[in-house]
Amino acid sequence: MDSSRAWHPVATEPNLDEPTADESTRMRQRSERSVCLAQLRQGARAYITAIAAHGTATIPIGDVAHSTIARRLIELGFVPGEQVEIVRKVWPGGDPLAVRVGSSVFALRRREAQAVMVNAGDAAADPD
Amino acid sequence: MIRELPEVETCRVALVGPPNCGKTALFNRLTGSRQKVANYAGVTVERKEGVLVSPHGHTLYRVIDLPGAYSLVPTTLDEAITRDVVIGRLRGEAPPDLIVCVLDATNLRLSLRLALELKRVGVPMIVALNMSDLAHRRGFKLDRTALECELGLPVVETVAVRAGGDAALVEKLDQLSSRPSGRSASVHPAGERPADVALESVSHQELAATQREVRRILTAARYVEPLRDRALARLDAIVMHPIVGPVLLAVLLFLIFQAVFSWAEVPKDWITDGFAALGGWLEHAMAPGPLRSLLIGGVLNGAGQVLEFLPQILVLFFFILLLEDSGYLPRAAFLLDRIMGGVGLSGRSFIPLLSSFSCAIPGIMATRTIPNLRDRLATILLAPIMTCSARLPVYTLIIGAFIPNRSLGPWHLFNLPGLVLFALYVLGVVGAVLVAFVMKRATMRSSYHPLLMELPEYHWPNLRNLLTGLWERTQIFMGRVGTIILALMVLVWFLSSFPAPPPGAVGPAIRYSVAGMLGAGLAHLFAPLGFNWQISVALVPGLAAREVVVAALGTVYSLGGAGGASAEAALRPMIAGSWSLATALSLLTWYVFAPQCLSTLVTVRRETNSWRYPAIMAGYLFVLAYLSALLTYHVALSLGGGHLRGV
Numbered sequence: 001m002d003s004s005r006a007w008h009p010v011a012t013e014p015n016l017d018e019p020t021a022d023e024s025t026r027m028r029q030r031s032e033r034s035v036c037l038a039q040l041r042q043g044a045r046a047y048i049t050a051i052a053a054h055g056t057a058t059i060p061i062g063d064v065a066h067s068t069i070a071r072r073l074i075e076l077g078f079v080p081g082e083q084v085e086i087v088r089k090v091w092p093g094g095d096p097l098a099v100r101v102g103s104s105v106f107a108l109r110r111r112e113a114q115a116v117m118v119n120a121g122d123a124a125a126d127p128d
Numbered sequence: 129m130i131r132e133l134p135e136v137e138t139c140r141v142a143l144v145g146p147p148n149c150g151k152t153a154l155f156n157r158l159t160g161s162r163q164k165v166a167n168y169a170g171v172t173v174e175r176k177e178g179v180l181v182s183p184h185g186h187t188l189y190r191v192i193d194l195p196g197a198y199s200l201v202p203t204t205l206d207e208a209i210t211r212d213v214v215i216g217r218l219r220g221e222a223p224p225d226l227i228v229c230v231l232d233a234t235n236l237r238l239s240l241r242l243a244l245e246l247k248r249v250g251v252p253m254i255v256a257l258n259m260s261d262l263a264h265r266r267g268f269k270l271d272r273t274a275l276e277c278e279l280g281l282p283v284v285e286t287v288a289v290r291a292g293g294d295a296a297l298v299e300k301l302d303q304l305s306s307r308p309s310g311r312s313a314s315v316h317p318a319g320e321r322p323a324d325v326a327l328e329s330v331s332h333q334e335l336a337a338t339q340r341e342v343r344r345i346l347t348a349a350r351y352v353e354p355l356r357d358r359a360l361a362r363l364d365a366i367v368m369h370p371i372v373g374p375v376l377l378a379v380l381l382f383l384i385f386q387a388v389f390s391w392a393e394v395p396k397d398w399i400t401d402g403f404a405a406l407g408g409w410l411e412h413a414m415a416p417g418p419l420r421s422l423l424i425g426g427v428l429n430g431a432g433q434v435l436e437f438l439p440q441i442l443v444l445f446f447f448i449l450l451l452e453d454s455g456y457l458p459r460a461a462f463l464l465d466r467i468m469g470g471v472g473l474s475g476r477s478f479i480p481l482l483s484s485f486s487c488a489i490p491g492i493m494a495t496r497t498i499p500n501l502r503d504r505l506a507t508i509l510l511a512p513i514m515t516c517s518a519r520l521p522v523y524t525l526i527i528g529a530f531i532p533n534r535s536l537g538p539w540h541l542f543n544l545p546g547l548v549l550f551a552l553y554v555l556g557v558v559g560a561v562l563v564a565f566v567m568k569r570a571t572m573r574s575s576y577h578p579l580l581m582e583l584p585e586y587h588w589p590n591l592r593n594l595l596t597g598l599w600e601r602t603q604i605f606m607g608r609v610g611t612i613i614l615a616l617m618v619l620v621w622f623l624s625s626f627p628a629p630p631p632g633a634v635g636p637a638i639r640y641s642v643a644g645m646l647g648a649g650l651a652h653l654f655a656p657l658g659f660n661w662q663i664s665v666a667l668v669p670g671l672a673a674r675e676v677v678v679a680a681l682g683t684v685y686s687l688g689g690a691g692g693a694s695a696e697a698a699l700r701p702m703i704a705g706s707w708s709l710a711t712a713l714s715l716l717t718w719y720v721f722a723p724q725c726l727s728t729l730v731t732v733r734r735e736t737n738s739w740r741y742p743a744i745m746a747g748y749l750f751v752l753a754y755l756s757a758l759l760t761y762h763v764a765l766s767l768g769g770g771h772l773r774g775v
Contacts, residue, residue: 051332051336053332059578061203061577061578067199067201067202067203069578069580070332071199071201071332071335072198072199072203072578072580073580074332074335074336074339075198075199075201075241075335076198076238076580076582077237077238077241077339079336079339079340080336087364087368088364088365088368090368090370090373090462090463090466091370091466095466096462096465096466096579098368098462098583102235102237102238103234103235103237103238103353103354103356104235104237104238104582104584105364105582105583106580106581106582106583107458107461107462107465107579107580107581107582107583108578108579108580109465109469109578109579111578112578112579112580
């Protein structure tokens with residue numbers, strides 16, 4: 001399929017939109033330490049601080065690789081300031097895990113969950 | 129088909145929306161039964177088009193239901209097709225005049241971003257808030273006019289599952305398509321499609337900014353998010369419980385497996401009996417000759433084969449559609465992802481593989497629920513190794529003839545023939561795991577596909593959608609697969625019947641036919657496996673379907689035309705006297721892997737849209753079957769299994 005050639009990347013100006021004042025206060029209050037989503041316990045809630053822009057997050061997705069894990073996570077609503085909740089960890093090691101963000105629940109593998117940074121707050125992290 | 133009158137204007141409408149927004153239900157509501165299911169040229173993605181004639185206007189809408197997409201920057205082939213159609217980049221596909229962006233009203237925070245992205249494409253657009261009845265019941269509030277102002281797009285509420293639930297949308301479509309500026313202005317000059325909005329070069333910061341914009345718009349429209357149903361959340365606690373969840377899944381799968389085997393067996397028997405009766409009637413009504421033989425042996429046999437698959441396909445798809453529609457299927461995939469991931473498959477491969485134990489054809493058709501192309505192809509290639517029910521007659525015949533009916537173990541708990549049968553099933557699964565592992569090593573390195581799968585809310589399955597879905601499967605199977613299977617059956621009949629034996633010839637007639645000559649040639653190839661010429665000849669008509677081999681062996685051993693149980697009973701002592709144990713075991717192993725079933729290969733051709741995958745499948749299965757039968761034969765020989773037991 002020639003869909004890969006359908007898009008001509010055009011240089012766009014980076015729009016470094018800072019989080020709103022409200023969001024940054026909320027983040028500062030809670031960000032004692034940042035951990036990745038995969039380290040949270042079942043039932044834990046936390047706020048997203050960042051989506052990693054390196055490592056696993058940059059892995060391109062699938063056969064028509066245009067997107068990356070980080071991009072898709074943001075598109076699905078994993079944006080800084082949003083609250084997440086670990087709904088379910090089935091297997092030891094928590095792979096995959098069910099995560100609520102907004103009013104949706106997503107199944108993520110550990111690899112994807114490692115790209116989502118959250119502040120642990122009072123929710124203690126798993127030892128691993 | 130509706131004839132296009134000159135005064136009727138045609139307008140192409142594309143339905144775009146994220147997965148699980150009830151888009152297909154809305155499509156069914158809009159177009160009713162006036163739908164056509166095909167594939168997009170050259171790819172396996174389904175293309176659904178339907179026709180809607182508005183009650184007020186003089187417009188004929190060609191509605192396309194595009195695959196669900198979270199974004200116009202695709203991660204799957206489905207999403208790539210959606211993007212290409214939307215921006216008018218798909219060859220052979222005219223760009224839409226209008227887009228209906230279907231969003232789940234119960235989950236606008238997730239889906240509104242797609243509307244903003246689609247808006248940038250520049251095609252006139254209507255936003256449809258679907259499932260609005262459910263949303264209102266859960267406390268959904270929204271100032272629709274404010275949302276229209278913020279988006280700069282018309283917004284309507286729809287209830288796809290209720291009659292008339294699409295009225296507001298149809299009205300808005302009429303308004304937009306009749307407005308002179310609306311549609312004509314949207315037609316971009318050639319080469320200047322709005323496609324050049326380079327969405328994938330949008331930075332993460334900009335993406336996050338768009339998400340903040342979504343939240344701002346929702347606040348401005350005084351959006352009150354509907355609550356998730358508490359009872360359903362509790363249901364999730366059970367369904368995804370580490371212990372209860374897998375047990376529940378196992379019970380469900382067991383019930384489905386049972387249903388496919390037993391429920392489908394009844395109509396399957398009717399079909400078999402019906403065709404047998406029809407054949408019997410023809411046998412009396414017509415004079416013996418090649419025409420009668422063609423009608424009974426070729427056409428009736430072939431058509432019977434095609435129809436016999438149908439009950440299994442319908443029962444299986446009834447359950448799959450039920451599980452899919454209710455929202456359970458993604459949870460099952462979630463529970464199984466870890467296990468299936470170990471051999472490079474995804475959790476979604478499980479149901480197709482399981483149903484392949486009854487027959488690979490419905491299993492291969494069920495791979496449509498796997499969104500990722502690589503996972504889907506891997507599952508398709510593995511499906512025929514699962515021990516399908518058509519192998520049972522062959523297994524029963526050989527085991528009955530060679531394996532003594534002895535009890536073993538403590539308290540004679542185990543029965544030797546039962547153990548051998550079980551071992552054959554296990555061998556199939558072990559083979560599949562090995563092949564999956566090799567495929568993973570061979571192809572997985574290039575790309576990783578994350579799970580990132582939405583676990584949508586549970587819904588009551590909608591009967592109308594269920595029936596539409598079943599009807600689609602029936603059409604696909606009967607129309608495109610069935611005709612080829614029928615043709616091949618007739619071809620196999622020709623090969624086995626012509627040329628006729630010379631007058632006064634001794635031995636079975638099939639020996640003088642093309643199939644017989646092929647078999648004689650094949651006997652050289654199969655001699656290292658311990659197959660005699662009779663087996664080799666029987667393998668040729670056996671190409672039509674595995675169970676045909678039993679009847680073919682009957683023919684070769686001159687047992688006359690008697691088919692079914694009587695042939696088997698007569699065959700048992702015959703083969704027990706003329707094959708060694710090593711040959712029997714070798715043939716059993718051959719059947720665990722052998723690419724014997726033309727119907728399966730035809731289905732794979734249809735599902736993958738190329739002969740490449742059926743060729744790969746037949747090739748690897750042949751090599752696997754040959755090598756394992758060779759190994760079995762020689763191990764059995766060295767252990768002293770080469771003797772005839774004597775008649």
